[in-house]
Amino acid sequence: MTERDVYRLPRERLGALVARLERDYRVLGPAPRGDTYAWEELRPGDPVSLDYPTTMLPLRALLAPQREVLFTFRRGDDGEVAFDPPADERPLALLGVHGCDLTGLRVLRAFHDSGTRDRLVTNRLDRAFIVGLACWVPCLGEAFCRDMGSLDNEIPADLYAWDIGDVLLVKVLTNRGRDVLTEVTPMEAATAEEVVTLRRRLRVRLEAFPQHLKFAPERLPIALEAAEGDLLWDANADRCLSCGRCNLVCPTCTCFDVTDASPLDGRTGVRVRTWTGCQVTGFSRVAGGHDFRPGRAQQLRYRIFRKGKYMPERYGMVGCTGCGRCPHHCPTRISIREIFRQVGGTA
Template structure:
C-alpha cells in the first residue's frame, strides 16, 4: 500500500465531510427517488456512496448542461464579460467509469485549442473517486483494459474503497493527499485492510458479467457490419429521445444560442448540451439533414464512440458505465446488438 493511504472508519465520515465543507464546495451522490444524483451537499446532508450509477454523471460539474460563455453590453463600443467561476469543488464518490470519462473529456476539451471554460472548472475540481462494488447487469467496464471497478493510479486525487465498516483512502495527487491530513481522524492501513480491498475488488469484477469481447478489433468489426440488419431493427424501436447521450459521461456535444434583450444592446451567449440522436442535430440550411433517419443517428452514436473516436482522440469514447442501455426506454443496448451480430451471448 502507498505511503499516502489511510483508513477512515465510517463512524468518522461525518466529521471528515464537515472539515471538507469548511473549505470546499462538496458534491456527492444522494438518493433521488428510485435513482441517485450528484448534488451539492449542504451542511448535515448525507451522501450515498454505495450506489450503482447516477442518472447524470459528474460531467455536469465540468461541462454544465447550460452555461453562459459571455454576456455583452453595447456602450460606445462593445463590452464583453466572461462568467465568474465557482469555488474549489470536491466531487466525491465518482465511480471509476466516470473518472475514466473525465480523462477522456480532458482529451476532447484539450488539444491545440483548449476549452477555457472546461479547464477553469477542471483545475478547480478535486476528484474523490470510489471503487465500484455494486455493478449491475448493464455495466461492461471490464471490456476495457484501462477500466473496471477501480482505478490504477491515474484519474483521481483521492480513491476510496469500501471495506464494510471503513474506507481505505489512497491519494493520487498532492491535492488528494491534503484531504487526508487531519491528525486523529484517520487510522493506519494494515495488511488485513489490503487483503480486504483485494477481495472486495475481485467480487466486484465477478459481478460485471456483460462484456464486449476483443475491444482492439472493435473498429474493424463495426466497419465490417455497418449494414447489418440489427441496426435497422434497433432503430425501429428508438424514439430519438436523446437520453442515451445526455446521460453518457463521454458525450460532449452542444449548440450555442444568443439571447438578446429587447433593447438590442445587451445579451448573452449560452451553450447548451445537444444530442446527435435528435432529429435536427445534423440539419443544415435549406432543411438538408445528414442523418435524417433514426438508423443513421443510432449508428452514428455507437460508431463514433467505438469505431471513429480512437482515430479522432486516440482513445475509445465509452467506459462501459451502462447508462445508455439502463436509461433507454426502448431497451436498446449496444452490447446486445454486437453480441447479436457475433451470434454470441453478451456474457462473453
C-alpha cells in the same frame, strides 16, 4: 493490487473530510432524487452516504453543464457591445465517484485537451478535487463497466476509496489528495486484516461483475469498421424514437447548440451553450434544409461509431465507459452493449 499509499479513513471521519474540502471547494456528493440519484451539494454536518447505485445524469453535468453561459454582453448607449466572460466559480470537490464516471472524466479531458479548445471545461477539470469510490455490486443491469476497463479505473481521482465496512481504505493518487487526507486523518496504514478483507472483496467482486464482451475494447474500431454496412443499424434504429435520451445520459457526449438569450430591450444578454445530440432530428441540418445524416439508422450508427471508433482514433480513449445508462434510459432499450457484442463477435 499493491497497498502502498493506502490509509484508514474511519467512516465517522467522512464529515471531517467534507468540512476540510468545503474550505476550498464546492463539495458535492450523490443524493437520492425521485427514483434515482443526483449530485447535490454537501454542507458540513450533512450526513454523507457513499452507498448509491448510480446517478441518472453523468458527471459532465457538473463539468460541462447542460446550460452554460459563454459570455454576457451589454450594449452601450453608443450601440457598442461589451463582452464579459463568465465569472470565476468555486472549484468542485466530488465525493464518491464510481469507476465509470472517473473514466467519463478521463474521456472528457482527452476530448477537451485536443486541438484548439476553449478552457471552460478543462479549467473545471484541472481544479476539481475528486474522491473515487469502488463499486462492489453492479448498479444497472445494462452496465458492462468491467468490459470497458472502468470497474477498477482510479484515474483522475485524487483519493480513491474502498468501503470495507467501518472503515474506508483510501489510496492517495495525487499530492493534492495527500495534503487533504493528512489534514483529516493521522495517516494510519491499513492493517493486515483490512488488506486481506479488501483483497477478498475484490476477488468476490469479479463474480458479481460478469464479462459481457468476448473481446477487448481496443478491437472496437476494427470491429465497427467491418460492420459499417451492417443491417444491425437498421434493426436497432427501427425501434429508435429520436428522443436523444441516450445522448443526455452519456458521460462522454459533448455536443452542444449555441443560442442567445436577451430580454426584449436587447441591451443585455447571454450567449449560452446547451446540450444537444446526434440522435436528435435536425442535428445535422443546414440552412436550406439539407440533412447530412438523415435517417435513424445512420444517426444510430454515428453515435456508436463515435464512441467505439472515432473517439479512440482521435483522442486515444474509447468513448464508452460501460456505465449502462444509455440502454437503461432508452424507452425502447436499444443497447450499446448488445451492439458491441454483436459486431465484436466471439474472437
